[in-house]
Structure formats: C-alpha cells, structure tokens
Amino acid sequence: MIGKLGLRRILPILFTLLHVSLLIYREHRQTRAFRARQEVYHLAAFQEDAGPAWTPDPRLLTPAQKIALLLNLPSLVLGIPVATTFRRGRDLGLLYAALPFVPIIWYGIGRWIDSMLGYVRQRWRLPRSLSGFLATLSMGWLVLSASTLTPINHHRSPDTYWTGTALIFWSGLSLAMSLSSFYRRPRQLP
Numbered sequence: 375m376i377g378k379l380g381l382r383r384i385l386p387i388l389f390t391l392l393h394v395s396l397l398i399y400r401e402h403r404q405t406r407a408f409r410a411r412q413e414v415y416h417l418a419a420f421q422e423d424a425g426p427a428w429t430p431d432p433r434l435l436t437p438a439q440k441i442a443l444l445l446n447l448p449s450l451v452l453g454i455p456v457a458t459t460f461r462r463g464r465d466l467g468l469l470y471a472a473l474p475f476v477p478i479i480w481y482g483i484g485r486w487i488d489s490m491l492g493y494v495r496q497r498w499r500l501p502r503s504l505s506g507f508l509a510t511l512s513m514g515w516l517v518l519s520a521s522t523l524t525p526i527n528h529h530r531s532p533d534t535y536w537t538g539t540a541l542i543f544w545s546g547l548s549l550a551m552s553l554s555s556f557y558r559r560p561r562q563l564p
Contacts, residue, residue: 382484398486
C-alpha cells in the first residue's frame with residue numbers, strides 16, 4: 375500500500391494535519407490562560423491606587439510548541455520572514471506562517487525516502503559539488519547542534535534541550551540526504 379501511495383503523498387498530509395491540530399490545541403490553551411491572567415491582573419490593580427508595574431517573564435515553550443519545533447523546524451525557519459512581515463514576529467504568528475511550508479518540506483523528505491526504497495523511477499539529481507557543499511554544511515550544523523547539549527554550553531535553559539534535539543535531528547537528516555545524493559551517483563570522468 376505504501377508503495378502505491380508513496381511516502382511523498384502520505385507524509386505531507388499527515389504532518390500538515392498534525393501541525394494544524396497543534397495550532398488548534400495551542401490556541402485553545404492560550405485563550406484559557408490569557409483569561410485567567412487577565413482576571414488576576416485586574417484584581418491586583420483594584421487593590422491599590424496605582425496598578426502594579428507588570429513586566430512579562432520569559433515564557434517557556436508549551437508542549438505544543440515543542441512538538442511543532444521538533445517536527446517542523448525547517449518550516450519554522452522558512453516562516454520567519456512571513457511572520458515578521460505580517461504578524462510582527464509573535465510565536466503564534468510564526469506557527470501560522472510555517473503552515474504553508476510544512477507540506478513542501480515533508481514532500482521532499484517523502485520523495486527522498488521513496489527514491490531510497492525504489493518507489494520513484496527518476497531521482498532528483500544535484501550537481502556533485504553542490505551535494506558535497508550541502509553535506510559539509512550539514513556536518514558543521516550537526517557538530518554545532520551536538521555542542522548545545524554538552525556541558526561546554528553554559529547558557530542552558532529548559533528549552534535548550536528541545537531546540538538542540540530538533541537541530542540534531544534535522545541536521546542529521548540533511549546530512550543523510552546530501553550524502554545519499556553524493557555517493558549514489560557514479561563519478562563522471564572528463
């Protein structure tokens with residue numbers, strides 16, 4: 375069945391639905407938390423003459439954001455210019471801006487897996503120098519990503535491990551994709 379449908383069709387649909395469900399879950403949870411915070415703020419403001427000075431604490435990532443980050447990091451990176459243009463860079467705006475890029479990214483991954491399994495007749499071909507450059511770049515990102523999880527990194531927060539894990543996963547996948555393109559093609563002699 376997977377051979378007939380192909381992962382290039384299944385993965386974009388599956389991960390787009392997952393991303394949308396994470397957005398809906400996060401939106402529902404955020405509106406409940408906002409209403410609760412607003413009530414507490416008004417109660418404190420009415421107790422004293424002047425309202426208290428409110429400074430927002432840095433918020434940790436919600437579980438929905440962590441899962442979306444881990445599964446769709448390239449889509450989130452591609453959505454940054456769109457989010458800063460239209461939604462002024464808010465975290466919810468970034469998740470919405472990444473939505474159009476989710477099926478594109480996962481189609482490419484599904485097509486790569488299908489070509490490795492032999493479900494696709496013609497593979498996408500990159501020039502050997504470009505695939506070597508991408509492999510080198512991916513290896514550098516993998517080393518930097520792994521260093522975020524080591525004790526050398528003293529700027530750790532609870533979100534550092536989620537971000538580091540996502541970076542390791544995606545840079546490793548990028549390295550595998552670029553190396554498979556680099557080594558599967560026979561060298562052409564001039």
